Amino acid sequence: MLSHAPNIHGAGTDGLAEDDLFLRRVPSIWVVEGDDGLRPSSQAFNNDPEGGPMSGYLDGLFARLGLERHQVVEGMSGFFVAGLTVGFLVREQQEVRHDPIDPPKHCCDPAHAGVSGSKANKRRARFAKSARWVPGLAPERAPDP
Numbered sequence: 001m002l003s004h005a006p007n008i009h010g011a012g013t014d015g016l017a018e019d020d021l022f023l024r025r026v027p028s029i030w031v032v033e034g035d036d037g038l039r040p041s042s043q044a045f046n047n048d049p050e051g052g053p054m055s056g057y058l059d060g061l062f063a064r065l066g067l068e069r070h071q072v073v074e075g076m077s078g079f080f081v082a083g084l085t086v087g088f089l090v091r092e093q094q095e096v097r098h099d100p101i102d103p104p105k106h107c108c109d110p111a112h113a114g115v116s117g118s119k120a121n122k123r124r125a126r127f128a129k130s131a132r133w134v135p136g137l138a139p140e141r142a143p144d145p
Contacts, residue, residue, distance in 0.1 A: 016096060018087030021059035022113060023069065023134065028078040031139050038139050040082045040131050042124035053114035058098055059083065061111040069134050071107050081137035088130055093117050 030044040047054050057072055073079040086096050094117040101109035119127075133139070 016058070016086045016098070017060060018085065018090075020086045021083035021134075022056050022086060022089060022096060022115060023059050023072055023081050023083050024054070024056040024131070025073060025076070026080045026082050028080070028139065031080065034129070038133075040080075040128050042121065042128040044082065045084075045119060045124045045127035045131075047116070047119055053095075053097075053099075053116035054119065056113055056115065057108050057111045058086075058113045059111075061098070062108075065110050067108055067111060070137060073137060074107070080139050081134040082131040083134055084127060084131050089115055092123055092126065 024040075024044060026040045026044045030041045031038050032041045033039075045054060059069065061067075062069065069081060072081050089096050094115050096113060096115050099112055099114040101112045104110060
């Protein structure tokens with residue numbers, strides 16, 4: 001994915017490709033009904049409660065690191081994975097940085113990224129409406145009664 005799109009150069013992009021996906025774990029308590037079905041709530045796109053950036057993973061690094069998307073939530077019951085493009089985040093005045101966790105505590109930590117910047121309510125609502133579920137890692141629609 002990183003090779004097919006132009007790189008974004010400038011503050012806070014690490015030269016990442018515009019169409020690279022930032023993958024975010026979403027717990028089931030942050031899944032809501034939207035106009036087009038289930039979607040992440042805006043709460044799923046907040047900065048870390050301890051003051052750090054929003055945490056996630058760069059999909060474009062997975063193949064290079066021998067990782068697969070399902071590993072983001074492997075062993076975690078009730079979690080799903082949503083993605084936003086790096087380009088979208090940058091247009092929302094966010095800084096996206098590859099920030100590998102070393103030593104890793106989770107198999108995906110070498111692909112870890114942080115997204116910093118203000119995440120006021122309206123911006124998080126735009127994130128939630130723009131996020132797309134990763135195929136195979138989305139919540140299933142509840143059957144109609």
